[in-house]
Amino acid sequence: MIQETRFSQRRPRSGLRMLVTGLALAISVAAHGFENPQDVTAVQSAQVARSPLIAVTTAGQRLVAVGLRGMIVTSDDGGATWTQAAVPVGSDLVGVSFPTPNQGWAVGHGGVVLHSEDGGLHWTRQLEGRQAADLAVKYFKAQRAANPEADGLLGREQSLIDAGGTQPFLDVLFDSETSGFVVGAFNRIYRTGDGGKTWVPWMDRVDNPREFHLYSITNVAGQLYLTGEQGMVWKLDRARERFVGIQTPYNGTLFGMVGAGADDLLVFGMRGSLFRGSAGGTRWERIDTGSPASIVGGALLPGGRIVLANQAGGVSVSGDRGKVFSPVKASVPMPYFGITALGGDRVGLVGSEGVRVESIR
Template structure:
């Protein structure tokens, strides 16, 4: 199994990610980075791994470059034009019109028309050269810096390995400033809406290059969650993501909460809660040993967690405790979002489904 597939499997916690052939009908190699996503009437029933909302429109992304949007709170979905067929993992819109989606093969897509059409801003063929040029320039000023020497060597190795560089999450604070994160501490920042991307691999307290699975703001703070209990918080004054140690050494797949309340969640039902901006963490007992893969927050402030199997848990006390919502049909879940109408939209290996939230 390649690392790319394994990273996606980890983010879905063992939900199957089935690859598709990269050959044409004549048997010639066809690069998914140069192949438009194929329109499909069944796209909403395929594997989808990311959900977000911008204005009144919902968006979902997933396998083979599929991006779908809904204008009726998830009742019906339309497929957008996408210029690649790489698996997509996450999507975010800082405004109703401007959005970004990321995924395998180092893909970064941008939409300026409320998600109806998308253009490619970055792919894995450019990521390695981007990193190499950036760290070579820094090394020229600090030729004896061992960290920069290692960064240059890593970038050269990345170029040799090819385009398979998965991004696993994306978040923009405005139409111009945003971050993308991925495998092996891969993190880039843009200050011009994705025209240029600056590597931030040297600006994280992640010396062993653990995978970065999620990036999310909670209140005024910006957090990253990853492997081996890794939680990072942006120190804006230093321009660096600093470690906020947790008591858990397994993978965290996501972050949720609201101002004053931060929750990180991951493998085997492990959920930890902080009320001091990540200064300390207390374990939340869910009563389920299943990995938590998705979350959302309702308009009235309830926090929702969803397990890999599809169990829906709801907290009415700011994440201190959760109760299991009964009578929920189970199916593998990778992402969740509470729509404007109040229903919970779930995405996973069996596509999109809408359930009432009690």
């Protein structure tokens, strides 16, 4: 069973993420008229830890969760109490990564990229969609002579700008204080090697000619992977600096990935879809989850057990590297949007009713 850590309060990945945040924006516009979320600060709320939150991670021993309207909360006591961070934007935030206890990044709608130097207590904006689009246009114009893909990418980039939207980033991964990626809709992917001071478009370095959305980026045993639409997985070929496409047996959306031992992967997504495969993508088998609910997050516990969370409030665990999963009962279930492993048998879960810390028994 799951034992929940109760808390007092001090003050969707994916198509799911787009749906949740889109509904929130529609309600806000109808009630108040439009304000660009990139140009307003996040509102302080006494109920922030019980508001919809989309992604959660650890910054050393601290928990950090991000969600709608620029909400970010932190906890230093294992989820007993939560503090709202100071955030310069009101954009919906859907991904967060801390390579060290102090240095962290969060991403979201409007193409925003936020940076924290104090473990998630305060944030500054490093990039937003209008700047990202401008970077891409300049980059591909400069690449025309040497890169045969540049003209096509430039045209598609300009068409996205002309359509009037800034494209959302849906996930972020930093493996050090300087090196990281942000990924998102329509094959959006940017890399930095200097901690976000500068960003380089990598749209020409992904085998993704149909510009499928990129929903996650994950480090598994030192290898970087993307997951996206139409059952696609991409693995970074470090020698070529290119993400090489891997087709799974599934043709729907894959929201994420978790390692399943040294040589195996688990990819998960819509309608309870779960596949276990080799690190090279040459072998895949479908794993029955017993539920049609979309799987939105996976976590590898320190002892090797794998925990999955789904949109219907279900949690399941495997003790055999992802071959068989069994449901476990949550104390107070909610529709989940994300999960992270903590110490021992604990996980952090975020969803429609905020953030919780629970123990997997």
